[in-house]
Amino acid sequence: MKSNKKDNKKGGLSIKSRLLLVVVATITLEATAIIQFVFAQREIKQEASLRAKSELTSAEHKIMDVVNQAEAAVRNSIWVAEWCLEYPDSLHRIPQRVVSENPVVVGSTMALVPGYNAEHPLYAPYVARDLETGKLRTLSLATEEYDYPSMEWFTKPIELNDSYWSEPYFDENGGDILMTTFSMPVKDKNGTIAAILTADISLDWLTELIGDIKVYPNAFNMVISRKGNIMVCPVETLVMNTTVDQFAMESEDYEALDRVNQAMLSGQSGEMPVRYQGETNHVYFSPVERTGWSMSIVLPEKELFSGVRRIGMIVKLLQLLGVAMLIVILRVAAKNQAKYQSLNEQKERIENELHIAREIQMAMIPKTFPPFPERKDLDLAASIIPAKEVGGDLYDFFIRDEKLFFCIGDVSGKGIPASLVMAVTRSLFRAMSAHEDSPAKIIASMNDTMSESNESNMFVTFFCGVLDLNAGHLRYCNAGHNPPMILTDAIRMLPLEPNVPLGILKGMDFVEQETTFNYDDALLLYTDGLSEAENAAHEQFGESRVEEALHGRKSAEAHLENIKQKVSLFVGDAPQSDDLTILFIHYLGNENKYPHHLTLHNDIEQISLLPEFVETVADQAKLDPETTMNLNLALEEAVANVISYAYPKGTDGLVDIDASVVEHKITFVITDSGIAFDPTAKEEVDITLGMDERPIGGLGIHLVRTIMDTVSYERKEEQNILTITKSY
Amino acid sequence: MEVNITRENNIITVRFSGRMDTPGAQEITPKMNTLAEEADKTIILDCTDLSYISSSGLRIFLTLRKAAADKGGKIIVRNICDSIRSVFMMTGFLNLFEIQSAK
Numbered sequence: 138m139k140s141n142k143k144d145n146k147k148g149g150l151s152i153k154s155r156l157l158l159v160v161v162a163t164i165t166l167e168a169t170a171i172i173q174f175v176f177a178q179r180e181i182k183q184e185a186s187l188r189a190k191s192e193l194t195s196a197e198h199k200i201m202d203v204v205n206q207a208e209a210a211v212r213n214s215i216w217v218a219e220w221c222l223e224y225p226d227s228l229h230r231i232p233q234r235v236v237s238e239n240p241v242v243v244g245s246t247m248a249l250v251p252g253y254n255a256e257h258p259l260y261a262p263y264v265a266r267d268l269e270t271g272k273l274r275t276l277s278l279a280t281e282e283y284d285y286p287s288m289e290w291f292t293k294p295i296e297l298n299d300s301y302w303s304e305p306y307f308d309e310n311g312g313d314i315l316m317t318t319f320s321m322p323v324k325d326k327n328g329t330i331a332a333i334l335t336a337d338i339s340l341d342w343l344t345e346l347i348g349d350i351k352v353y354p355n356a357f358n359m360v361i362s363r364k365g366n367i368m369v370c371p372v373e374t375l376v377m378n379t380t381v382d383q384f385a386m387e388s389e390d391y392e393a394l395d396r397v398n399q400a401m402l403s404g405q406s407g408e409m410p411v412r413y414q415g416e417t418n419h420v421y422f423s424p425v426e427r428t429g430w431s432m433s434i435v436l437p438e439k440e441l442f443s444g445v446r447r448i449g450m451i452v453k454l455l456q457l458l459g460v461a462m463l464i465v466i467l468r469v470a471a472k473n474q475a476k477y478q479s480l481n482e483q484k485e486r487i488e489n490e491l492h493i494a495r496e497i498q499m500a501m502i503p504k505t506f507p508p509f510p511e512r513k514d515l516d517l518a519a520s521i522i523p524a525k526e527v528g529g530d531l532y533d534f535f536i537r538d539e540k541l542f543f544c545i546g547d548v549s550g551k552g553i554p555a556s557l558v559m560a561v562t563r564s565l566f567r568a569m570s571a572h573e574d575s576p577a578k579i580i581a582s583m584n585d586t587m588s589e590s591n592e593s594n595m596f597v598t599f600f601c602g603v604l605d606l607n608a609g610h611l612r613y614c615n616a617g618h619n620p621p622m623i624l625t626d627a628i629r630m631l632p633l634e635p636n637v638p639l640g641i642l643k644g645m646d647f648v649e650q651e652t653t654f655n656y657d658d659a660l661l662l663y664t665d666g667l668s669e670a671e672n673a674a675h676e677q678f679g680e681s682r683v684e685e686a687l688h689g690r691k692s693a694e695a696h697l698e699n700i701k702q703k704v705s706l707f708v709g710d711a712p713q714s715d716d717l718t719i720l721f722i723h724y725l726g727n728e729n730k731y732p733h734h735l736t737l738h739n740d741i742e743q744i745s746l747l748p749e750f751v752e753t754v755a756d757q758a759k760l761d762p763e764t765t766m767n768l769n770l771a772l773e774e775a776v777a778n779v780i781s782y783a784y785p786k787g788t789d790g791l792v793d794i795d796a797s798v799v800e801h802k803i804t805f806v807i808t809d810s811g812i813a814f815d816p817t818a819k820e821e822v823d824i825t826l827g828m829d830e831r832p833i834g835g836l837g838i839h840l841v842r843t844i845m846d847t848v849s850y851e852r853k854e855e856q857n858i859l860t861i862t863k864s865y
Numbered sequence: 866m867e868v869n870i871t872r873e874n875n876i877i878t879v880r881f882s883g884r885m886d887t888p889g890a891q892e893i894t895p896k897m898n899t900l901a902e903e904a905d906k907t908i909i910l911d912c913t914d915l916s917y918i919s920s921s922g923l924r925i926f927l928t929l930r931k932a933a934a935d936k937g938g939k940i941i942v943r944n945i946c947d948s949i950r951s952v953f954m955m956t957g958f959l960n961l962f963e964i965q966s967a968k
Contacts, residue, residue, distance in 0.1 A: 744887045748917075766917060766948045773919050777887045824957030828934050833927055836920035836956055843955045 155467045162463055166456045170449065177445045182419075185352065185441055186408055189421035189434045192350045193406075196432060199346055200425050203241055207319050207336045208300070208427075210239035218247060218323045218334050225254055228332075229262035229275060235336055236264045236273055243268065243316070244337035246278055247323070250295070251286050253331050261285050268314070268339070290318045291333050298322065298330070302428045305340055305368050307377060315340040315368065315377065317428070344369050347432065355440045363429030365402055388413060397422065401431035411435075491553065495523060498556050501563050502533055506694060514606050514726030515541060518693035520701065521718045522666075528716035529555030529597075530664050531563050535570075539606050542570045545618065545662040545720050546599040546639075558595050561587070562639070566601070576601040576614035577649035580639065584616065588643035596640040600662060606726050609654035614647050619668065623652070624659040628684050631660070654724040661687060661696070666717035670704050673711045678704055693721040731795030731806065733757075737776065738791060739784040739811070747773055750794065758798045758865060768803065768863065771844040774837035775807050775816070775859055783811025783857055807859040814857055815850045816841075868893050870900065876907045882914035885922030897925045904932035904940075909965075913944040918952055930961055941965055 218231045232245035248261035261278035278285045285291055293301040303318040316337050323332040347358045347369045360369040365380035375384070381401070385394035390412040397409050397420050406423035419441065422433035499521070506518050519532050529548025534541060544566050548555040565586055569579045580601050587597070600621060602613040613631070617638030620630040634648035654660075663683065670678040686703045687696065697719055704717065735750045737743040748769055755765040776792055784790040793808040821842070822835035842848055845861040852858070866889030869880040879900065883889060900908065908929065926942070933940045943965045945953065953959045 741888050741891055747886075748884075763948050763951065767951070769917070770919055770952065773886055777919070777921070824955075825960075826957075828930065828961055831927065831931075831961070833924050833931075836923050840920055840952070840955060 155471075158467065159460060159464055163456070163460050166459065170452050170456065173452070174445065174449050177448070178442060181441060181445055185419070185436060186421065188352050189408075189436065190423070192352055192434060193421060193423040193432055196346060196350060197423065197425050200343065200428075200430075203338060203342070204302075204319075204425075204428060206239060206241045207338045210235050210242050210245075211300070211319055211321050211334055211336045214334060215321060215323060218332065219325065222323065222325050222331050225249075225257060225260070228260065229264070231334060232262060232264040233273065233275070235334070236266055239336070241338055242266075242336045243339050244335075246285075246335050247332055248278060248285050248291055248335070249332045250330055259286070265337075290320045290335055294320045294322045294333055295330055304362050304364055304366065305377065308337075308339075315344070340368065350434065352434055353436060353440045356434060356436045359433045359435065360425075361398075361401060361431050361433075363402065365398065368430065397433070401433060404429070404431065410438075494553060494556055498560060499523075501560060502531060503535075508534070509536065512536075512606075514724070516693045516723035516725055517541075517721065518697040519718075519720040520697055521716060522701070522713070524551070524666070524713050524716050529559045530666065530716035530718040531559045532662070532718055532720045533563055533566055534720070534722075535567075536606070537570075538574075540574065541604040541606055541722070542602075543604070543662075543720065543722065544599060544601045545621075545664065545718060546597050547618065547664040547666075547716075547718070548597045549595050549638075551715075554593060554595060558593075558597065558640075562597050562599070570601075570603075574603055574612075575649060576603050576612050577647045580614045580616050580636075580647045581645065584639045584641075584645055584647070585643050587640040588645075591640045596638040598638045602660070604654065604722070604724065606724075609656075609658070609724060609726055610651065611654055611660075612649055612651045614649045616647060619663070619665055621660055621662040622684060622687060624661065624687060625655070628687050630680075654726075656725060657690070657723075659693070659696075659721065659723040661700075662720040662722075664716060664718040666713075666715040667700070667704060667719060669715065670708050670717060671711055671714065672708050678707050682707065693723045696721050696723075731797045731804075733796035735794040735796075736791055737780075737794070738789065739780045739809075741777070741780055743792075744773055744777060744780075747776065750796070754796045754798060754803060758801075758803055760865060764865060767844045771841045771861060771863075772805055772807075774841045775805070775861060778816045778837055779807060779809045779811065779814070779857065779859070782816075783809045783814045785812070802862055802864045804860065804862045807857075807861075809857050810855060811857060813852050815852070816859065817848055817850045866890075866892050868896055870896070876909060877903060878909045878911055880911040880914065884917040885915060885925075886917060886919045887921045890919070890921030890925055894925065897929065901929055901932040904929060904938040905936040907939045907941065908933065909941045909943055911943045912946070912949060915949065916946065918949050920956075923952070923956055923958065926958065926962070939963070 214231055214235050217234065221227050221231060228247050228249070231247040235245035236242050244263060244265040246261050246263040249257065249259070252258055254260060259279035263276045263278045264273055265276065266273055290301070290303045293303070300319065300321040303320065305315050305317045308314045308316045316339055318335050318337045320333050320335040322330040323334050325331045343360065347360055348371075350358050357371045358369065359367060361381055362368055365382050366377055367375050367379055367381065367384070368377065370376060381394070381398040385391050385398060388394055393409065393411045397411060400407060400409070401422050401424070404424040408419060408421045411418050411420050417438040419436045419438060420433050421436070422431055424431045502521070503519070508517055509515055517534065519534070521530055521532070528551055530546070531548075532543070532545045534543035536542070546559070546562055548558045548562065562583070565583045566579070569582045573579050573582070580599065583599070597616075598618040599616040600613065600618040602611055604611045614636065615633045616636045620633045622628055623631045631652070632650065634650060636647045637645060661683070668678055668680050668683055682703065683700070686700045691699065700719060733750065733754050735746065737746060751765060751769040751772060755768065760768070772794070776794070779792050790809060790811050795806040795808070797804045816838045819835060819838050822832065822839045824839070841861060845863045847860075847862045849860050850857070851860070866883040866885060867881070869882075871878045871880075877900070910926065910929070930940050932938070940962060942962045945964065950959075953962070953964075
């Protein structure tokens with residue numbers, strides 16, 4: 138009992154149950170084989186019967202074809218024969234005609250009834266075809282030896298007053314050819330039978346035709362005449378020598394043979410079993426119309442079922458083999474049981490460790506959302522949906538000096554190696570970005586460190602960005618990662634330079650790129666676990682579905698949930714094969730920083746557009762008309778300066794004016810791309826000078842300085858930026 | 866920006882109407898340059914209908930004033946509104962021009 142219990146615990150089988158399994162399997166196999174055998178036998182019998190019947194029918198059609206030709210040869214000449222009765226000298230022409238015009242006919246006679254013609258008491262001209270040369274010769278049957286009026290072919294049609302097929306016979310003149318004769322009475326005007334017209338046909342084609350029917354290799358066929366004479370049979374000595382009756386007398390199953398014989402002689406068709414020489418035979422028989430013949434096909438049962446017996450043997454052999462294999466498998470399985478058990482335990486332990494590794498890995502990346510609740514200019518959400526194994530996806534972000542440093546990456550491969558590389562990558566990112574603001578430099582130094590110690594040839598696709606939260610300016614660098622999507626007025630891919638992934642080659646240069654975020658712009662970073670998520674039909678989620686999922690303005694968290702839900706719906710029950718990582722950054726800085734904007738060409742006439750622009754700014758600040766006019770004046774002077782000095786005459790350039798009203802302070806920022814020109818560098822005009830000393834120019838910048846509180850100039854990125862402010 | 870010049874007994878009256886901003890000033894500069902040749906006379910700059918002036922306009926006023934000083938003429942600025950007066954103040958023009966009010 139104890140060992141039994143142990144066996145059960147391990148999920149193994151006791152010897153008893155193993156034995157039972159073998160016995161049940163054997164019995165089942167045997168029963169199946171027997172049922173199959175019985176059904177197969179029945180099928181084969183039916184099949185054989187169908188085939189025999191169809192062969193018999195087909196043979197009968199062929200025989201009837203010849204029989205019909207012979208009958209037609211005689212019937213078609215009857216009218217001529219009747220007509221010729223009055224001209225006895227021409228009577229020999231009738232058989233001539235019958236033979237010459239009908240190839241199946243080998244001989245014919247027109248035999249007068251004795252005494253019908255006074256001149257010729259016995260008259261029977263016979264025309265025969267020489268079977269070798271094909272020539273016709275004419276003989277007379279009216280000889281003493283032959284005595285035609287006593288012949289069956291002559292007496293029977295007169296007796297029946299109808300046509301008649303004679304019992305087959307061996308032709309005495311033409312050698313060993315089996316023949317049969319069709320005879321028909323010829324009547325005169327008074328309806329009295331005056332003569333008999335005949336056609337002889339050879340039956341050697343019949344032997345061939347019947348012999349050719351081979352339903353099964355050892356089957357044989359027979360034809361018997363109406364008197365029971367064997368006309369065709371495989372044993373040639375029996376032909377026209379023995380009746381079936383005589384043959385039956387000598388056999389062991391006389392009754393059965395006699396039954397077949399009687400049925401055949403009475404023109405029936407059917408099928409009967411007969412025992413002969415210790416074997417059961419199946420006899421299929423069918424009559425031939427008009428001639429009184431009957432054909433039969435004899436099938437030895439042994440032969441009939443030989444195929445099925447062979448298959449049965451093979452099945453038995455396979456069964457034995459199967460049972461033997463079953464026994465072997467059961468033995469091996471029992472032996473391996475213990476081995477599997479320990480392997481399973483090992484696997485469980487490894488899985489458990491992987492799980493812990495995963496948790497440590499996840500603890501490294503920021504997971505509290507929203508991560509910066511105090512910041513109004515940034516809404517951020519991120520998530521990693523891990524595949525079953527630990528994976529190599531990562532994201533990270535932090536804020537330093539009013540800049541958001543963020544990254545996303547995907548380590549090649551899976552499992553523990555990938556997760557270790559992921560941990561290293563994340564640490565390197567933190568280390569390199571602690572004192573460096575340029576994403577390209579951060580990536581380059583990460584790459585150098587990783588390439589140096591990369592013996593396993595693993596690499597990381599990595600995207601790093603640094604977003605200036607005040608100005609919305611984004612610097613980024615991509616090392617072989619899939620392009621993030623940027624959400625501005627439209628959704629598009631962030632333009633990317635093709636840099637190689639991290640860890641491939643030391644000393645690589647990485648191209649840095651930049652763009653500017655406006656209020657409400659957003660960025661979606663993801664790993665290919667998202668775009669390549671597959672459903673059961675192996676279709677990928679794809680970038681177009683990612684883009685579709687991004688439509689509509691939502692919080693970062695809501696965007697994230699929406700994308701996750703869409704992917705999960707798409708994937709359905711298909712197993713997740715790769716980590717799926719999403720980082721969504723929604724920029725809300727720069728809001729209303731400069732809500733008023735005007736762009737002018739460097740044409741003095743464009744200054745007429747300023748009053749309306751200043752009016753809108755003044756409306757927001759609710760300024761009185763005088764202050765409004767002063768602001769207009771200051772702005773005009775500043776802009777006129779740019780138009781006159783920054784752009785050389787004849788060139789086309791733009792002047793951008795941004796304006797804001799924040800906390801009782803009005804700010805104008807005038808930007809142009811002209812030559813460097815600092816209006817604040819001009820010497821201050823002295824308005825106390827008298828008429829003679831007063832210079833004509835310099836009043837403009839003086840007015841700007843007087844009206845505004847601050848005037849500051851900056852030359853940055855090939856641009857003149859003049860910022861003027863006034864508090865009210 | 867419109868300018869209407871009338872002459873009566875050696876007194877030239879110039880009536881400005883509209884905004885004398887940078888393009889406005891540019892528009893009337895040729896006329897004003899011609900007028901500067903007659904700066905030996907008394908020129909009244911009537912600003913009743915002038916609503917705005919920028920440094921370009923001020924420059925025209927200053928050019929005429931200098932011409933008058935050279936040729937012994939006289940420039941009188943008449944009827945400036947409060948906002949233009951404040952511009953004149955900011956630029957020290959109140960000291961350079963004789964300013965008359967209609968009242």
